[in-house]
Amino acid sequence: MDITKLDLATVSQKIETSANYIIDRVLSANRQDAEKLGKVAAITLATYFVTSKLYDAFVGPLGSIPGPFMFKFFPARYSWNMESPPGSAYVKFQAWQSKYGDVVRLGPNAIGVSDKHVLRQILFKEDIPKGPAYERLQRQGGATLFSTVDKPFHKQRRRVISPAFSVKYLNSLEPYMLGTTENFIQRIDRDIEKTKRDDGYGKVDIWILLQYLALDIIGETAFGQTFHMLEDNDHIVPSTISRNMETANYLVTHPISGVIKTLFSFSDIVKTNLKLKQFMKNIIMERLEGGEKARRDDILQILIDTQQAHDSEDRLTADAIAQETVLFLIAGSETTSNTTGFAMINLLKHPHVLATLREEIDSVPMEEGQKLFKHEQLKNLPYLNAVINETMRMDSIAVNGVERTTDHDMVFGGRLFVPKGVVVHCNIYHAQMNPEYWPEPNKFKPERWLEGSNIPADTEAFFPFSIGSRNCIGKGFAQIEMRVSIANLVRLYDFEAIPEEMKQSDERRSFITFAVKSNSFNAYMKHRQQH
Numbered sequence: 001m002d003i004t005k006l007d008l009a010t011v012s013q014k015i016e017t018s019a020n021y022i023i024d025r026v027l028s029a030n031r032q033d034a035e036k037l038g039k040v041a042a043i044t045l046a047t048y049f050v051t052s053k054l055y056d057a058f059v060g061p062l063g064s065i066p067g068p069f070m071f072k073f074f075p076a077r078y079s080w081n082m083e084s085p086p087g088s089a090y091v092k093f094q095a096w097q098s099k100y101g102d103v104v105r106l107g108p109n110a111i112g113v114s115d116k117h118v119l120r121q122i123l124f125k126e127d128i129p130k131g132p133a134y135e136r137l138q139r140q141g142g143a144t145l146f147s148t149v150d151k152p153f154h155k156q157r158r159r160v161i162s163p164a165f166s167v168k169y170l171n172s173l174e175p176y177m178l179g180t181t182e183n184f185i186q187r188i189d190r191d192i193e194k195t196k197r198d199d200g201y202g203k204v205d206i207w208i209l210l211q212y213l214a215l216d217i218i219g220e221t222a223f224g225q226t227f228h229m230l231e232d233n234d235h236i237v238p239s240t241i242s243r244n245m246e247t248a249n250y251l252v253t254h255p256i257s258g259v260i261k262t263l264f265s266f267s268d269i270v271k272t273n274l275k276l277k278q279f280m281k282n283i284i285m286e287r288l289e290g291g292e293k294a295r296r297d298d299i300l301q302i303l304i305d306t307q308q309a310h311d312s313e314d315r316l317t318a319d320a321i322a323q324e325t326v327l328f329l330i331a332g333s334e335t336t337s338n339t340t341g342f343a344m345i346n347l348l349k350h351p352h353v354l355a356t357l358r359e360e361i362d363s364v365p366m367e368e369g370q371k372l373f374k375h376e377q378l379k380n381l382p383y384l385n386a387v388i389n390e391t392m393r394m395d396s397i398a399v400n401g402v403e404r405t406t407d408h409d410m411v412f413g414g415r416l417f418v419p420k421g422v423v424v425h426c427n428i429y430h431a432q433m434n435p436e437y438w439p440e441p442n443k444f445k446p447e448r449w450l451e452g453s454n455i456p457a458d459t460e461a462f463f464p465f466s467i468g469s470r471n472c473i474g475k476g477f478a479q480i481e482m483r484v485s486i487a488n489l490v491r492l493y494d495f496e497a498i499p500e501e502m503k504q505s506d507e508r509r510s511f512i513t514f515a516v517k518s519n520s521f522n523a524y525m526k527h528r529q530q531h
């Protein structure tokens with residue numbers, strides 16, 4: 001017997017057995033350790049997550065702010081019924097603010113504010129940047145003057161575009177506005193003729209014609225050519241843009257539906273944007289290639305002229321010009337036409353207000369042969385301005401509010417600590433309807449705006465064009481258009497309200513801009529005898 005061989009075999013077997021034993025032990029120990037470690041890590045993470053959520057919900061800086069319980073954990077914007085029925089998010093914002101007070105919790109990291117002093121602090125004094133809703137809007141074609149959240153980018157863009165909205169330049173745009181207003185009057189006359197009764201009255205959809213007027217004015221001034229909406233009712237540019245507006249609204253008010261709608265309409269949006277860009281580029285190229293002959297005094301020309309700017313940063317590319325002009329079309333048409341439409345509805349609802357306004361307007365002398373009022377004759381009429389202001393207070397275009405994000409730790413109104421990174425829904429509409437600021441806020445009373453009124457307007461709680469660096473660049477433009485169209489309508493026509501239309505006009509919705517739900521408002525109209 002070979003002892004050495006036997007021993008070696010035994011030894012090697014023993015070694016193998018021991019090795020297997022050790023490996024088994026080590027592995028099983030590791031497995032157990034790993035399992036234990038995994039469990040501990042998962043429990044620690046879950047505890048951290050739950051504790052931090054509970055801390056944020058109840059103890060953190062926003063913990064004491066009242067609001068619907070679920071918004072301590074979920075953002076209001078994601079609540080399933082936010083946009084049900086569509087365009088009604090603003091109703092919910094108002095209800096929460098009324099129920100819980102001037103600061104309300106709207107999410108783990110979001111609040112709503114309607115106190116006039118705090119709104120002025122956020123929008124004007126500290127002028128904090130725009131919130132994530134605007135970043136979502138950029139999915140539809142990139143950052144613009146309106147949607148950028150980047151302060152230096154905004155400052156530079158606003159500086160370059162501002163000359164197009166200066167008082168002096170706006171005066172030079174007036175001939176386009178008056179020319180288009182003349183087309184508007186002719187269109188009304190044609191529509192009256194079509195349905196004329198024996199007493200001379202015919203039915204006119206004043207809401208939609210005001211929309212066509214505003215589109216044609218923006219076409220003339222920002223796109224360099226009219227869209228002929230008042231003649232043909234349709235044009236590729238406004239019709240393709242309005243298709244995108246609903247999606248844009250959801251991106252702002254309800255991100256989940258917004259993303260779904262964007263996915264479904266993605267190819268449509270891409271096609272639309274390409275068509276629009278092409279349309280704009282052709283116009284821009286015609287201007288550039290046409291030299292001095294092709295020059296025209298309009299907003300588009302100011303944007304094109306930036307290409308000669310000394311500083312290369314100030315030169316807008318053809319793409320940027322196309323984007324900004326499309327923005328003017330969106331921001332500058334329905335905003336103005338709906339406000340004018342609401343003013344006309346308010347005048348028909350309150351015949352004594354219409355009578356007082358007519359008295360003021362009829363007292364403005366016209367030159368021999370002058371067909372339409374010029375802005376110069378209207379800008380200081382106190383009652384006309386009062387009617388417009390009271391309309392903007394009660395039927396505010398921005399009923400959905402404007403959003404900001406704190407970019408530093410702040411103390412709101414000297415009493416509420418709000419850390420950096422909180423989304424703030426600035427509920428300017430709620431401030432404009434607050435009985436503490438406005439006695440009988442639901443009553444249409446232009447008298448509040450007149451000097452010496454016994455219920456004076458609280459101008460500190462009035463934000464129709466917002467305030468601060470992100471206020472409306474087009475407010476001067478809008479005021480000219482609104483004064484000219486309302487004054488000329490009141491001077492030239494008698495109105496007869498249609499009861500069903502009046503009732504229907506109380507149904508509202510807001511897709512970015514506030515509007516009557518039916519997007520239509522008919523009244524009987526006839527030319528006044530004395531004019």
Ligand code: HEM
Pocket residue numbers: 145146147158327328331332333335336339397398402403463464465466469470471472473474475477478
């Ligand atoms: C009655 C008519 C109008 C009302 C009530 C109105 C209201 C507003 C409001 C509230 C804002 C601030 C929005 C925000 O912070 O989210 C705004 C911004 C803006 N509006 Fe208007 N607007 C009107 C007419 C116009 C017109 C006619 C134009 C252009 C032709 C225009 C162009 C803009 C632009 C470009 C901005 C963004 C400005 C910036 O961020 O620097 N708006 N408007």
